[in-house]
Amino acid sequence: MLLTISTTHRPADDLGYLLHKHPQRVHEFALPYGTAHVFYPEATEDRCTAALLLEIDPLHIARRGFGVADAAPLGAYVNDRPYVASSYLSVALAKVVGSAMGGRSKERPELAGTPIPLIATLEVVPSRDAGVPRRLFEPLGYRVETSRLANDLLDSPGAAEPALSPYVTLRLEGTVTVAELLTHLYVLMPVLDDAKHYFIGDDEVEKLLSRAGTWLSSHPEREFIATRYLKHQRWFADAALARLSEGAPPLEEEVDAPDVEPAVPATPLNQQRIDAIVAALHGVGAHTVIDLGCGEGRLLGALYEDRDFTRIVGMDVSPWSLRAAGRRLHLDNLPERQRDRLQVMQGSLLYRDARLSGFDAGVLSEVIEHIEPDQLPRLERVVFGEAHPNAVIVTTPNRDFNARIPALAADERRHRDHRFEWSRAEFGDWATSVAERFGYSAEVGGIGEADPALGSPTQVAVFRA
Numbered sequence: 011m012l013l014t015i016s017t018t019h020r021p022a023d024d025l026g027y028l029l030h031k032h033p034q035r036v037h038e039f040a041l042p043y044g045t046a047h048v049f050y051p052e053a054t055e056d057r058c059t060a061a062l063l064l065e066i067d068p069l070h071i072a073r074r075g076f077g078v079a080d081a082a083p084l085g086a087y088v089n090d091r092p093y094v095a096s097s098y099l100s101v102a103l104a105k106v107v108g109s110a111m112g113g114r115s116k117e118r119p120e121l122a123g124t125p126i127p128l129i130a131t132l133e134v135v136p137s138r139d140a141g142v143p144r145r146l147f148e149p150l151g152y153r154v155e156t157s158r159l160a161n162d163l164l165d166s167p168g169a170a171e172p173a174l175s176p177y178v179t180l181r182l183e184g185t186v187t188v189a190e191l192l193t194h195l196y197v198l199m200p201v202l203d204d205a206k207h208y209f210i211g212d213d214e215v216e217k218l219l220s221r222a223g224t225w226l227s228s229h230p231e232r233e234f235i236a237t238r239y240l241k242h243q244r245w246f247a248d249a250a251l252a253r254l255s256e257g258a259p260p261l262e263e264e265v266d267a268p269d270v271e272p273a274v275p276a277t278p279l280n281q282q283r284i285d286a287i288v289a290a291l292h293g294v295g296a297h298t299v300i301d302l303g304c305g306e307g308r309l310l311g312a313l314y315e316d317r318d319f320t321r322i323v324g325m326d327v328s329p330w331s332l333r334a335a336g337r338r339l340h341l342d343n344l345p346e347r348q349r350d351r352l353q354v355m356q357g358s359l360l361y362r363d364a365r366l367s368g369f370d371a372g373v374l375s376e377v378i379e380h381i382e383p384d385q386l387p388r389l390e391r392v393v394f395g396e397a398h399p400n401a402v403i404v405t406t407p408n409r410d411f412n413a414r415i416p417a418l419a420a421d422e423r424r425h426r427d428h429r430f431e432w433s434r435a436e437f438g439d440w441a442t443s444v445a446e447r448f449g450y451s452a453e454v455g456g457i458g459e460a461d462p463a464l465g466s467p468t469q470v471a472v473f474r475a
């Protein structure tokens with residue numbers, strides 16, 4: 011496992027003071043699972059690179075079985091642990107550069123607190139989805155580059171195309187303090203790796219919070235990070251998130267539009283959206299419906315109550331949302347006859363999926379704005395191209411209306427996870443373009459009390475094949 015950290019801050023070889031490791035020497039540290047070496051391939055005033063090489067003892071892993079897929083024969087002995095960045099790296103960082111991670115430097119105390127240009131390169135990082143490193147590191151101010159490694163091992167003989175390697179080389183470039191960079195790596199490497207942790211234990215919540223408390227609470231992926239870091243131990247993750255969000259806005263709730271005319275007993279926008287979608291589904295004559303990105307299943311509940319809908323499927327990428335939907339809809343205790351009528355499944359809207367085909371209508375309720383704009387064409391192909399229901403109903407916030415929401419600062423979005431919010435013009439253009447490309451007609455409108463100049467808080471498009 012190789013990590014390098016470079017700087018061009020002048021004098022660059024001050025990096026040695028920040029890491030507490032003299033650039034002219036090779037340093038060696040014994041770890042419970044192997045040996046860490048620190049050395050400097052280059053150390054001049056202009057540029058300095060420190061390298062951390064981790065030699066991991068495969069027998070230690072075989073004995074402890076950490077992060078190794080049980081299914082593979084000999085997997086305990088032959089596996090990726092010695093090469094990839096994982097929680098072994100975090101443990102090594104804490105041991106080898108712990109005081110640098112704490113921001114302490116005897117010789118250069120001021121520099122230790124100063125953001126300097128830093129580049130970190132991790133040669134082998136497990137990441138099937140190259141979007142994940144960006145989601146994790148970009149909000150922290152890094153420029154993120156990944157290049158997928160060639161796959162020389164996993165092809166099955168005769169396969170037409172080589173299978174993609176699940177590993178990338180990750181390069182992070184940013185102007186941060188050395189302590190920040192090390193802490194980000196400490197917390198996020200195990201998150202990227204997502205294998206069983208070397209160090210999962212009772213004090214993990216404390217470790218996570220003490221290392222990441224300040225930046226994690228405002229990170230848009232904090233739930234994902236806490237959960238993966240704590241390796242799907244939901245209880246720990248909940249505890250960590252609860253403590254992080256003290257004083258912060260609740261995770262799932264969007265800043266919805268306030269009621270414009272408080273005198274009228276207002277239906278919450280959320281409910282108005284559900285009512286409008288159900289009405290639109292009736293309007294297109296749908297009986298079988300798939301709710302794409304169903305979240306916690308509020309719309310599914312409304313559809314379930316309505317006899318007109320004979321087959322209702324909810325799909326979401328988030329297992330936690332699906333679990334919440336399961337509880338809300340009592341999926342475990344549905345009467346026998348209803349079990350085929352209402353189902354949920356996990357899936358991603360970014361991958362072609364035969365299970366999405368064969369419905370009268372698909373719903374994307376407040377989902378598209380959670381997708382990175384450059385990934386949206388994939389969703390379009392999957393939903394409008396491949397699944398191709400007779401009708402698709404899409405809702406999304408109307409950015410024009412944000413000026414009416416006092417809780418929002420200028421240019422602030424309604425939810426931290428929103429990757430964009432479109433004006434009416436932008437949504438209209440998108441709907442027209444999707445309709446043209448995939449053989450639909452599109453009708454665009456609004457949901458919720460409209461402002462005469464700014465339109466409704468929610469926009470909706472009804473596509474018909």
Ligand code: SAH
Binds near residue numbers: 304325326
């Ligand atoms: N439709 C619900 C939830 C909206 S929140 C409602 O209207 O209240 C957005 C949902 O989209 C989340 O539940 C999120 O998990 C899901 N989502 C985000 N990206 C997704 C993807 N690539 N595939 C499937 N679901 C996704």
